[in-house]
Amino acid sequence: MEAPLKYIFDSIQYLKPEVAVSIFLAILVTVDLVLGKKNKQVLPYIALAGLVITGYFVTQQFGTSAFASVQHNIGNFGLIAVDSFGNYFKLIIILSSIFIVLFSISSIEIKQVFDRHGEYYSLIFGMMLGMMLMVSSADLILIYLSIELVSLSSYVLAGFTKQSLRNSEASLKYIIYGGTASGIMLFGISILYGIMGTTNLYAINTILQNGAFQPLALIISCILIFTGFGFKISAAPFHFWTPDVYEGAPIAITAYLSIASKAAGFALLIRFIKVTFIQTIGEDGYWQLLGVIDWKSFLIMISILTMTLGNFSALWQDNLKRMLAYSSIAHAGYMLLGLAVFSDQGVMAILIYFLIYLFMNLGAFFVVMLIANKIGSEEIDEYDGIAYKTPLLAVSLAVFLISLTGLPPTAGFIAKLYLFIALVDAKMIAVAIIALLNTVVSLYYYIRVLKHMFLTKPKVEGERITIGIADTVVLLAMLIPIFLFGLYFTPIVNFAKNSIALLGF
């Protein structure tokens, strides 16, 4: 007999952030119940407190690398790998969650469903817990469970307001697509288990290192599993849900899906490929993958498809949210290239990209939300001459969009720069050129918004749009880093460089 609760006590020291999130999830549900119909304004502040505490635990954990929830019968590999790579992504998730809670406080859409605030913040915390486990889980069962936790919460959140048909449509499309994707992924996992006899990624790696593999079954199971990951990061051809869901969901949730959920998906994909298929890491930081599956061509194909589809579809969009959805698909394509390099440098580029992408994409969504709060629409035509009504918001949106394009002196330039350096360094010049051309295409649709805002005369003279102090502060909190990291980027580069280490590799 094992000592009672041994497994819990052994690993709780590595799971402090997750435990904190779970506890605050319980607190939110209870407080919501106790407070009754009124006094729900405190909920976002409890959520913020929870996020800050979780963030503290995550920063405490930097530098640790250990297995949590160790399985003694399969070579002491654990279900969860606590390492700097995971912690970096956890930090991104927490940072974006903080911004989302701040967004929700000032969002009109969310205010309209005041009596369901308890559910709203609990679901956000549930989603966050799922994402934090996604970035650090090293076992297929846990991977599946955490993806499912994220999906379940986001299905509900996507249709949370229930105000319009579009909203419900988003939720329904998301759930049908997500259910199918996770079913396919589960099938892949079952095949993988059938040939490996274990669900632990590290254990699978050990088996593969010994040369005992069956290529056909391995390939099909990995393609099926990639379906699940591809759905989460909305990579083509699994991106079809993205525009509809992003357009229909409340803006705060759209922003959350585009950053946090995507970050978690990327972290999971990187960990899955690296831990399962790596053979050695060279002196120069290039990974030597086991020659089972040609991941490199596969990923390059997927990423070029993704960014091209995303960028070209964005050209025709008249709804800003929909346009940003396609742009986020394109950005996923860029970031996939960072993985396709298969080097530490590529992963570093992804880490830098995500941190900057967080600020610029959240910023763009925040401005869209603030304007939608006033004019009740996200159509680009409604933005005609909006710069004269609200100079601050228009200029900020311009900055965010320029940064999304990747022009200096904004941080977006740095993000793209490191990505291209990694590509060129790996002698993938052709791919780099395709990505560059894609960036040029993206310039068109980003600039088109600027044209509407600054150069077109408004059809009707509206009154000025003003925003409150709190919103201005939140806006500046995203605007300043764009310039700061655009000019002085050494700290984030160093931070990313220190965070590329996965447990064991």
Add this chain to the structure above:
Amino acid sequence: MTLYDIIFYLFALVTISSAYLVVTVRNIVYSAFSLLFTLFGIAGLYALLGADFVAIVQLIVYVGGILILMIFGVMLTNKITNVQIKTGVFQILPATIGVGIFGGFLLAVLLNTNWLNLNVKDSPATTFQLGQLLMNEWVLPFELLGIVLLIALLGAASIARK
């Protein structure tokens, strides 16, 4: 062919043929009803594999819980609102090609793979071992499942509320 094999093919036949009916039958109530037999067949396969606990839980959860709610929903929408819910078949050609290619792949995988044979000892009851595993090595996923269910509950309540 041993008795074991015969029983296996019997259950497999029940599962597959009723699963085929689920997707082809026009009347959605019959679809749901065929699903009942699919789930029974799967429970039988579990029992045959020596996973008695999983088999019975399959019955309790899927047959007793999930499917009955599905039939419930179908009954309510089908009869009360006088809308005849029928399923149809669209895009036969692309679907056939897609399913054919995928099925071919799977068949190739099935035939060309040395599937791992876990040497399961003839254990009389799996309940105890399952309990041990869930409370020790797999306690983390087990607890996480609790949270997943809580979130599902919250979400359902949120969708159902005005």
Add this chain to the structure above:
Amino acid sequence: MSVLEIIVFTVVKIVLILTVMLLMVSYLVYFERRVSAWVQNRLGPNRVGWEGVLQPFADVFKLLLKEDIVPVKANQFIHTLAPVIALFVAFATYAVIPIASPLKIFGYEIPLVVADVNIGVLYVLALTSVGVYAITLAGWSSGSKYSLFGGIRSSAQMISYEISMGFSVAGVLLFAESLRPIAIVQSQGSWMWNAWIQPIGFITFVVSAFAETNRLPFDLPEAEPELVGGYHTEYSSMKFAAFFLAEYANMIIAAGMIVTLYLGGYNLPFFNIESLGLANWLTVIIQIGSFFIKMGVLLFFFLWIRWSLPRFRYDQLMSIGWKVMFPLSLINLIWVAVLIMVFNL
């Protein structure tokens, strides 16, 4: 024992149990009518045979000879299938309830239970949940709105109360550390009945059992004033009889389960029969007697309640299920866990 012997013994046991069950069901109906008459201060059936003891046979003959009517709007196949499911589930459940300790005869040791399944309790729960289909499908296939409402009501009710039932049983399982009904009976010994140790669980289980069997005060699926007859409104002849029999068989099973799980099963109260060192056959007979007496008392309790209490309203029924019984069964589970931890039981 060889395979053939096992098969022979099992078949004999199945036949025996079926016969006994059918007899018990018929006479339960008779007793229900007599008890209701007694409660309402009238006579009840007393003409066929001595004091009406042959009444059940007369009833069965009447139903057998009646014309079987299937409504035009009904779905023929499912309409016929539903009572079959009901009857099958009702009788199959009885396979795991032990009525006495093993009988030693002709050199064999025969356990007095059809199937000594090691997950017997779950088997009962699983079959109960399959039983919901009979009612749901009967309601749907009849093509009548009364039947449909009856079917929907009863399936919602059964699903809701299954939860508190399952959690109450979990308390019992914690004590017995087994899912085998025989082990549960043995773990209670002669006096440590689960009904004393976990009274809350006992109450929630009994209430849930009432709801699961659709008995008053939870008989909304067949509330006559609103629904004519509920899910079996459109049934006649032997199909109706099948539902009728299944309902009473379910009552007997519920009583048998309560006895097994909470009232010490076939053991005599406060007295260890095996310490007397009687002959095995005598012990077995006494134990069978003890089991059936306990069950009889419970069945009388079922009838008594039916003719004493009014029916709940539907929303009351649901809120009792979810807001009272479910939390209570959880409290019971915690209580049992604490007991085990503190007293190391």
